[in-house]
Every structure is written in structure tokens, then in C-alpha cells.
Amino acid sequence: MSTRQLKRHLKYLNLTRRKIFSSAQSVFNFVYNQLETSGQSHGYRWMHQKCKMNGFKVKREDIRLLLQVVDPHGVDIRSRRRLKRRDYWSKGPNFCWHVDSYDKLKKYGLCINGCIDGYSRKIIWLKVGRTNNDPTVIGRYYLDAVNVHGGSPLFMRGDLGTENVLIAALQNLFSRNDTLEHNQFIFGKSSFNTRIESWWGILRKECCQTWMEELKDLQNRGLFTGDKLDTNLLQFCFMALLQTELDEVARVWNTHYMQSKKTAEGSVRGRPSNVYLFPELFQVQDHIHPIDKEVLELCKHECTIEHVLPCDEEIFELGCIFMEEYDLEPPSNIYEGKAIYIDFRSWIMNVM
Incomplete structure (x- = not known):
């Protein structure tokens, strides 16, 4: 037309x-x-x-x-396709600890839980265990951290999950003599628990992405079905190795140099460990709340001691027999762990 x-x-x-x-x-x-x-x-x-x-x-x-x-x-x-992000603010070290669980490896039986100080961004604890849903296990992480750091924080923040019920009660118990009228454990959505949620991206980049890919490879090859046996075998081979890597990630993070964000009020530069230990250098106050040792020991009796064994006792005993029979050393990296897992799985299938 x-x-x-x-x-x-x-x-x-x-x-x-x-x-x-x-x-x-x-x-x-x-x-x-x-x-x-x-x-x-x-x-x-x-x-x-x-x-x-x-x-x-x-x-x-x-x-x-x-x-x-x-x-x-x-x-x-x-x-410029830039998001307008909210700025995080905190009064000083131990003003608020942020606790959360990381579930990217949970389907393989490797359940991670961590806590970070809001002001200094120091990793308070970073643990892997057989569960991160049991409130007594998470409570034990908290009590061990309180013991190491000489007290509890002024506030804590976590998700609305049953795993945080006990540490919320302990946090409020330790702060019962304070003049604050409201609860000192803040429950809320993950989107508001920004410090720890944003740090999980760093953990994935620096550590867990490799684990996700290698364990997914086992699943794709039909060597991991997700049943109780395979989960226990994988926990036996990888739990201690993953904890070692998590400890290393936490050490590197706590000693790396942070650049301050120019547009964020209260943002500090320095190494997380130094910022946490020497708040006077940054003109802020340490908000640690000292805890009576007797009260702390009494509370520990209410919490599960971290599982000494990485898996069920029967599988652990069979694993020790297998390692001794073939004169094997504990794996030093994930690739050695995969080789041991495959051989152990084949061996135990023949035994059964």
C-alpha cells in the first residue's frame, strides 16, 4: 500500500x-x-x-x-542502571549480631550456620553440621561464641524460624538486667537481615560454588540419590573437610582490608578483626554485655553438644574400617574426598 x-x-x-x-x-x-x-x-x-x-x-x-x-x-x-541501595548503620562492635543458615548444601547433608557482627563485619561463627534446624545446636554455637568473645551482643537479628527460638530466649535472658524495655532478639524477614544475607554471596563465590558443582556432579552421575545412606556417606567424607575450608574463609575474611563506602554514614575501613577489637580507634563504643560464668555453664546444659561424629555411628564405624583397610588418609581437598566417597560407597554396597 x-x-x-x-x-x-x-x-x-x-x-x-x-x-x-x-x-x-x-x-x-x-x-x-x-x-x-x-x-x-x-x-x-x-x-x-x-x-x-x-x-x-x-x-x-x-x-x-x-x-x-x-x-x-x-x-x-x-x-546508569544503578540500584538505590539502603545504607546499613550500627553503633559499634557487638551492637548487633546477625545470624542465619545457609542451605545451598543442605540437600547433601551439609548444613551451614553463621553469625556476623553488624558493625565490624567480623565473622562470629561459621559452622557446618548435620542440621541447622535444631534450636539446641544453634544455641550451642551462640553460647560458645559468647564464651569466646566475653559476653553477648546488645541485640541479635535472625529469621522467623524455630532454629532461632532458643538463642532468642538466651539473648533476652542475658540482657534481663538492662533498662531496655523491648526484646533484644529481633525477628524479621531475610531481606532485612542484610549483613549476613549479603555475606552469603561472598561465601558462595569464595568457597561453596565449587562444592555445589562437585556434589552436583556426583548426583548427575547417579552416585548420590539423596537417601539416608548416601547422605551419611557424604557427611563422613566431607564434613570435616568443609569445616576446615569454612574456618579458612572466616580467617581470610576477618583479616582482609575493607574499603569504606563514601556515601554510607558510619561505614568504616580496616580489617574486621581490628575494627572489632579496637573500637576506640573508630570513635565508637563496644557494646559487649558480660555474662556470669555460672549462668553460662548452666545454659550450656540446655544445649546439645555439637555432634562429635559427622554421621550416624554405624556408618562412621564402617568408614573407619574402610579407611584402615585401604590405608587411606582423610581427604585434603574436595577431589580426594570425591574419590574416597565413590570407593567407600562401592565398598559398602558390596558389604551390604
């Missing part, structure tokens, strides 16, 4: 381009009100669509130009 023919059809149907638009003032008022709410995150395409849905007749190009005038900062951020 030629241009001339198209124009003739449009004229016959009495169709013309829209010439009547909403007033500039009314459109401006609408857009300005939108920028006072979540509309500040909208690009010009989305804002133009909202204008149309609210009965305004306006060109998309006009909305683009209007946003450049009334919201230049937002336009700049969106054009």
Missing part, C-alpha cells in the same frame, strides 16, 4: 492523529505526585503508561523530557 492510498483510507474513515492533549499543568501535577511515592522508581515508559491509565492524553516523549526536569537524579541513576 502506497502512502497516498493510506492517506485516502484514513480520510475516508475520518481518522486523524490526536491533536487534543491533556494540559501540561495537569500532567505535571500528576507526575510530581507520583514522584512523592514509589513512582520515583519509574522510568518514562512506565510513567507514560500510568498517565494513560489515569486518563491523560500525553506523548511519551513529553513524559521523558518532563522527568529530566523534575527528577534529574532519578533519571541519572536509571540511565
